[in-house]
Each structure stands twice: as C-alpha cells, then as structure tokens.
Amino acid sequence: MNAPMPPFVERARAAYRAAARQVDPATAARLRAARQTALAAPRAAPAWSRRVLLPAGAFAVLALALVTLWPNMRTPLPAASPVAVGESGEGELPPDPDSTDPALYQDLDFYRWLAASGQGGR
Secondary structure, three states: OOOOOOHHHHHHHHHHHHHHHOOOHHHHHHHHHHHHHHHHOOOOOOHHHHHHHHHHHHHHHHHHHHHHHHHHHHOOOOOOOOOOEOOOOOEOOOOOOOOOOHHHHOOHHHHHHHHHHOOOOO
16 A cells, blocks of 8 residues: 655656656657666776775785784793703703603693692702
C-alpha cells in the first residue's frame, strides 16, 4: 500500500509532468541519449582510489606488523649469567650427564626454582 503523498509532492509531480510534455522533440531525444549513455557506461573506480588505496593498504600492513612486533622488541633479552665461582676457585659447571645419577634429572623444575630463588645452600 502506498502512503498518501503530501500536497507539495503532488504539486511537484504535476509540474514535472507538465514541463515534460512541453519539451521539444530534439531536447527529449538528447536527454534520452544522455540517459542511455550514462546507464550503459561501466562504473569504474575513480583513478585517485587506485593511487591511494595501494599505498594505504601497504601502510596498514606495515603498521599492523609494527604493533604486533613492538612488545617483543621492547623486552630486553636475558643477559648471559657468568659462571659462578665456587670456593675452589674453579667455575662450577653442570655435571656430565653420563657420570651422574639419572634420579638427579627427575625434578629439574625444582632445581631450576632453587637456582632462581638464590637458596642454593650457600
């Protein structure tokens, strides 16, 4: 169902129809030709969009990569810890795996925690 038109719309349509009847045939033919040409022309993207969108897309990818990698770049790498020097004056190296008891390697997480906490019995 069509909603009732306001009076000014009805007057505007009546004025358009009256003016359209008074257009001479040459002008009407030119208007029809222009309309057909406009409808037949493919709608191509404006030239500026091709020049702008490619660099903008590249910049967006670069910005995304930078934002993704930025937190990783700011965290410092752990410094290599120097070899601890024991009472004998020699560097304390980890024991050779072939000459140690295999039970020593069962609780490696505990030994890592013990070394990190600084409570190694010294």
